[in-house]
Amino acid sequence: MVDATAIYTRSDAVPRGTKPKRALSGRNIMIYGTLLVFSLYYLLPLWVMVMTSLKGMPEIRMGNIFAPPVEITFEPWVKAWSQACTGLNCDGLSRGFWNSVTILIPSVILSIVVASVNGYALTFWKFKGSDVFFTILIFGAFIPYQVMLYPIVILLREMGLYGSLWGLVLVHTVFGMPILTLLFRNYFSTIPEELFKAARVDGAGFWAIYAKILMPMSLPIFVVAIILQVTGIWNDFLFGVVYTKPDLYPMTVQLNNIVNSVQGVKEYNVNMAATLLTGLVPLFIYFVSGKLFVRGIAAGAVKG
Amino acid sequence: TDLEVTHWWTSGGEAAAVAELAKAFDASGDKWIDGAIAGGGGTARPIMISRITGGDPMGATQFNHGQQALELVEAGLMLDLTDVAEANNWKEVVFPPSLLDACTVDGRIYCAPVNIHSPEWLWLSNKAYADAGIPVPTNWNEFVETAPQLEAAGKIPLALGNQPWQSNLAFGAISIAVAGLDVWKQVNVEKNMDVAAGPEYAAVFQAVADARKLAAKSTVQDWNQATNLVITGEAGGQIMGDWAQGEFQVANQVAGTDYTCLPGLGLNAYLSTGGDAFYFPKNKSADVEEAQKRLAALLVSPEVQVAFNLKKGSLPIRGDVDLAAANDCMKKGLELLAQGNLVPSGDMAWSPDVQKQNEDLLVEFWKTDMAPEVAHQQWVANLKSGL
């Protein structure tokens, strides 16, 4: 009992409960400081692009690229989208947009289907030499595209696919394969093998397990793959221009044409607007699904 | 018949010129499908070649005169235009004849030349010299002499873009100007390597070494940005092809008052005659082949030549047309052309491989403090690799 009173007096003394924290601790200043400085670095180009695209040429010539426009004009955007000329075609980026979409959709679908099936086969259905193929595939990720340009021309020619949409889709599938397969393989190998075994006991075959068991479980990694492919394919210039013909040229080709067309003084505002317009689709995807992306990366790309 | 035509003419003047071609072609009931690829020949050529070798050729495509398409022709991928040429008398009308020679392989003609471009021009800003209080130079030597004064007035004496081909072009212009026509011909036509290694060319390299100091402050990328420096008077001058005057025109500058043009850098008034030509890849369909031949004939026809070259600011490939509407600088060129002060262009003389090597070398030479002797030696070695 004597003890109890002693405890009682002591318990009135602070500290008690949650330790009070200062909002402006040195640590916080450092962390947020670092983040803010880097955010500035990351945002600066976007800021410049947006601001410039909203200015008229005279204002640009006068000067400060960082300053917001005195007079906002959407003229450059309109021009970039529907008026900028390439050779004789003065319909801006609009023509390329639908081409890009037409290229994008089958390419993304096919490349992801193929890569995910690869990853699936490499994880659960190892066959003799499958690791060798996988290793070669990873080496493939390092081959500069320029190196493969010519052999692929020959290949496509032999297959009779040169210049067609499907030829391009094939090229995207092939070049997306290494990294995507790696991604899927890593992800699938985190899925317990027992699940796969259970499905086999349940009489599901190769495709049934893939479609009914694994696919529905692998949303995060599919999201990552879709994001990577959409960005990659949408931004692709080289393949789009080399392996197709003008009526299929993607938006980036138009962008290149607009940006590289030397028409007196460079119309920076139009260039920036065109750049932004071209980047809109991947940017949108990143802004919308950034969180899923990180989750997917955590789930698939990085493993011990 | 629809005919897809690929080319890398995308600047304002160029596009307008192409429009003339298209208009003329469409007028005959065919259809010109435009396949412009911006970024210059370097970007466009791989695409064109890929498509031709990939078995999905376009109807017609631009190449520079000379050896660029040689192998495609040799591989039998190009349409033989000899009948068109004969029917339209190209042998007589095309002037200078070297243009047609460049299209001829084993006696057959495979391309239709459309224009002549001469790179050896010095463009000067009258305003810059006015600002510095000195008279506008009349030749390259004067330009070099007055450069320090310009610099003192806060001007960049020589504008030079960062793209490799610009360095190459400037070297070519200086070499004709400094070494003189005979020496130039011995090296580039007769391929006399002793002359190439000789003191005349050593002097050329020395001259370039001097010139590169004048361009040290020039930090632009594209050639038209460099031209723009001249237009605004920030730079004294620029060595650039005749296409530069398109830029002056767009900026509403008047030759003689706002700017001055000196063909052959004002020293040796000779122009090399490179240019563009159209090739017609072999096609399976007979219809297309007919259309290709129609287009070939059309390109060389006088009306199209006039319309096209006026817009393009280049010289026509036939001597029998009248370019009354041409401006001051263009007329200077026409005059030289008429006098026959012409030399074949590098595109015709040397393989792309040699040219590329020299381009690499000259870029380095212009932009670093590489010793002229070293560069000279390497240059000769490069030429020898192409013999």
Add this chain to the structure above:
Amino acid sequence: MTNSIEVKDLTLNFGSVSVLKNMNLNVAEGEFVVLLGPSGCGKSTLLNCLAGLLEITDGQIFIKGKNVTWAEPSERGIGMVFQSYALYPQMTVRGNLSFGLKNAGVARDEIERRVARAAEILQIGPLLDRKPAALSGGQRQRVAIGRALVRDVDVFLFDEPLSNLDAKLRSELRVEIKRLHAQLKNTMVYVTHDQIEALTLADRIAVMRGGIIQQLAAPQEIYNRPANLFVAGFIGSPSMNFLPGATVEGGHVFRRGDLSLSLAGYEGGTIGTRDKVILGLRPEHLVVQDHAEPGVTLPAVVELDEPMGADSLVWLQAAGAQVSVRVPVERRMAPGTQVHLKVDMSKASLFDAGSETRI
């Protein structure tokens, strides 16, 4: 004896979820307290609060009389051992043991001395230059304990240190920890799921549920006199048998349907007449016999017989409930056999069905 750890009115919320509720706990110096409870009841949370790894919402924590509520974990004079071992994988065993000391600026020879001593106590001397990946589970656990040991602290916190080990190793290390405690005489707070561990190691067991300590007492006390229905059901494997019923005749007789059992000999409070009680009988406190003794036995039919090596667990149907009884393994009982179970009321527990607390 002074208190080594004192927890006063400790409350911890995760957001709006209250995980520990106004908890009070005193641990005497040198005492071995085991926290036992179902998954998610807050055992690890409490341990983390003691270690300073979680910021508490309210209350105070004293270690050796010092208020450490706001102190850093390393300043609290505690050592902690984790379920996943949490060894630094890239360091050797020696590195793992000495890393903390180096950081605290302990002199080199002192570090060596302490590491050597810990290695000796834990018999990991030959492993000192290996990396954790090259150790077996048991060895890793020993190193993890060693890391706490070298810190020379008075309070050890163990969070399920043995649950990643297999049964055999677990029982070996259990004995070792007990020896260690006897040798070092530190205060130990030990979290586990495992009853055997709790019962064999603890001086006192704190049975927790939903962030509240249900009973804090010596193991035999908890086993024999569980404070409430939850503790009674939670402790003991196989579980205590529960028979709902009523007390009649002034609390002298337990009645369930036709069945009457005399409550004479029951050790507990005053029973009185109650409508709803629950009688708890441990399987080993029921004796199987062939003849009935009115008021003391209940008739039962054998359902299933589970031999488990030394003993057998027999499942019977008695008074409309399933009852398990422990018998020597030699005594095999065929399903369907009619037997009688004799109740040792002095070892029974009686709970109020409403409050669920022991009567």
Add this chain to the structure above:
Amino acid sequence: MTNSIEVKDLTLNFGSVSVLKNMNLNVAEGEFVVLLGPSGCGKSTLLNCLAGLLEITDGQIFIKGKNVTWAEPSERGIGMVFQSYALYPQMTVRGNLSFGLKNAGVARDEIERRVARAAEILQIGPLLDRKPAALSGGQRQRVAIGRALVRDVDVFLFDEPLSNLDAKLRSELRVEIKRLHAQLKNTMVYVTHDQIEALTLADRIAVMRGGIIQQLAAPQEIYNRPANLFVAGFIGSPSMNFLPGATVEGGHVFRRGDLSLSLAGYEGGTIGTRDKVILGLRPEHLVVQDHAEPGVTLPAVVELDEPMGADSLVWLQAAGAQVSVRVPVERRMAPGTQVHLKVDMSKASLFDAGSETRI
């Protein structure tokens, strides 16, 4: 009785490592065989071979008399339950149960009938429309069993189905599986680490080590008459005590240093005089008493006393070895106490130290 499963000369190599070595195993129809053994001994591998999930290197497998060596898993007439449940997370319980049937093209109403029956047997009716994430561990395990159940097969393969559950749930489900077996009378092959499970569930236990079956016999046989030292040490918790020594006097006396124990009553083969034998004594077969009986008792000193609820485990030092004895929990023994342990030789095991097999 015909054999439900016959394994003939089964060999399985992973690359150059031989995991199962020339194994033979027959399981009778309706029999419950438990595979028991230390981690990595090949239990799961054997099960996977039976299920057709691993391609065997050599040998043959017959199920119900049919050679299924090359058959697909789904064609073998087996159902399998995995340790991690392996439920399809994106399907409801109903979906999980019916997936296999749909794959096999079973008619809709038949599927419904079977799912309903399995749900009834396993009491998971109310859970049918939940997804696995919304189930507790025990419920998930039940669904996993249900998935095997609906397939209406004769052979069930269980791979440590209960080891992810806590002790309490484990013992509950254990009983349930036993009931299920009694009800369905399927052949069951059951892998476990847990001795209690093995001892209570099995008709026969196969103790494995390093890909070889060490002993295949009824639980009590394995417990009381282990075929070799490994089985003896592996089965029983706490472990059997081992005393190395020699047999003298024509095999009538066990001698270790000064200590002599009469071997009269030993149940086994002819003993004879042997230089090196090991005497195995289970903790529950030693009786603690105060007085010595020459030739029958061994003197011992109490070291540690571990109360475990119903019993207590006492660790003693006897004849230079550490010995554990099980006593009722009431009997507390202070460290240092001198006692004598009486040996029941009829329950002892004697092993040849060289071959390690039982004499």
Add this chain to the structure above:
Amino acid sequence: MAEARRTNRMWRNLNAKIAAIPMVLTTLVVFVGGTAWTVLYSFTDSKLLPRERWVGFDQYERLWSNSRWLTSIENLMVYGVLSLVFTITIGFLLAVAMDQKIRYEDTFRTIMLYPFALSFIVTGLVWQWILNPEFGIQSIVRGLGWESFTFNPLNDPKLVLYGLLIAGLWQGTGFVMCLMLAGLRGIDEDIWKAARVDGIPTWKTYLQIILPMMRPVFITTLVIVAAGIIKLYDLVVAQTSGGPGTASQVPAMYVYDYMFQAQNLGQGFAASTMMLLTVLIVLIPWAYLEFGGKKHG
């Protein structure tokens, strides 16, 4: 019996084998075949079109005596090392900062990640513009009154690689940050607790405990970043065209220029082969560690 078994083996998992066909074809025909084809023709004097006129190692001799190629290799090495070091350091630092339970994590992450959505062409253009001395950073700072301020990396041969680096890092560090963050989040919570009980300061825990534990993440990152560096092309073309002079030339540009502009396929193929060889030299030890090592571990 033995026969039956073999056929059995062949037909087992037929679907899996069918499904692997695209991968097998891709690796064999495109990657192996294409590479072999390239290597083979690097021993010819192919110009615009491939032809089988064997010239032995001539192309290689010429390659290695070409100063542009040597500069390219040097540049790639400098840029590569700097880029690897900075991407990984910055990526890791940012990930660490993001891992501190900060507010607005989503916003910060989006800001850091969005450049990854833009192509190198766009990246090059924007940064070319921002670094342009006439209206970019230099002119702004001068406009603020600091007249002598010079920041003109793209036109200074000594600094141009840093100019590229600024753009390259801008585009790529966000993604690396994501990888690192994922790695950090994957580390056992208990390790942190153990370190705190041991009294190890946060920075030291990161440096001495967490960093070594993230080895696999670093390897993945390294592979991805390195693959990007070796392919470096678009960025340089868009930002500097390899200039000033040859100060920012890279091997991929050399390959492309010689294959298509110089119309000297043989030379281009020889350069590609050298690039591939470099890749192999870097990758084989890695592949060995990643795949070969497991059998022993």
